[in-house]
Amino acid sequence: MSAHTGRLLLRTQDPFLLPEQALLTARLSEAGLLGTPLEGGNHxxxxxxxxxxxVTFAGCSVRIELSPVGDAPFCHIRFTGPFQWPVFLSxxxxxxxxxxxxxxPLRNWKETAPAWDKAAPTSVTCPSCGEASPPWDYDWKEKAGFGRxxxxxxxxxxxxxxxxxxxMALLSGSSGCEWRHFYIQDG
Ligand SMILES: [Zn+2]
Incomplete structure (x- = not known):
């Protein structure tokens, strides 16, 4: 199996907020971001x-596959959640x-991360300056994110x-809160 190329994810800036998914789906469909629901449903x-x-693609030629051809990966959009509390995706x-x-840098983040997916994660103390802050207040450089x-x-x-x-304006207008983006590669 080839390695997962990656995905672009959108999340609320405040990880505790839970936008109404039905309203978001309706607005994003109207605006032409979402097309037809895919077989199997599952949002x-x-x-x-x-x-x-x-969505703006870098480079001059967009090579994305916009419809399914055999089993090859193609571009599609999926909701994940809602979750009871902020979950950490990396x-x-x-x-x-x-x-x-x-x-x-917080070098030991991988050892600490399993403790984060719960209702009230403990704050993380910076090993260098001693400042304690919630894990989502660290700068993940769009390479991980928290949300519901x-x-x-x-x-x-x-x-x-x-x-x-x-x-981004469409997302905030449809949910009443600010959004951010990040990227994940599985595996
Ligand atoms: Zn520090």
Missing amino acids: AFAVGERFLQL GRNTRPPRCRNCRS LFIQIEEIFPGEATPTPEL
Whole structure:
């Protein structure tokens, strides 16, 4: 099996917020980000007719497959969640996050991370400056993220595509909160 290319994920800036998924789905469908629901349901959608206006691809040629051809990966959008509390998503591309206070990397994040997916995760003390802060306050450089509802766009190599300001405004207008994006590669 070939390695997972990656995905672009959208999350709320405040990891505790839980936007209403039905309303978001309706607005994102109207705006042309989401296309037809995919077989099997599971809150997965083909990309909509304005997908390429709402997500900007770097480079001159967009090589993404927009519809299924055999078993090859193709671009689609899926909701993950809702979760009862903020969950932590990371991947093989995740690097030690930096302390917001002193910018030192938190090298042991992998050992600490299993304790984060619960109702009230303990704060993480920076080994360099001693500042204690919740894990989502560390700077993950768009390589990991916390949230209760995620919108995942498969398959996107990290940094290959970014949400446009129009899409970010659409998300905040449909949910009443600010959003951020990040990238995950499985495996
Ligand atoms: Zn620090």
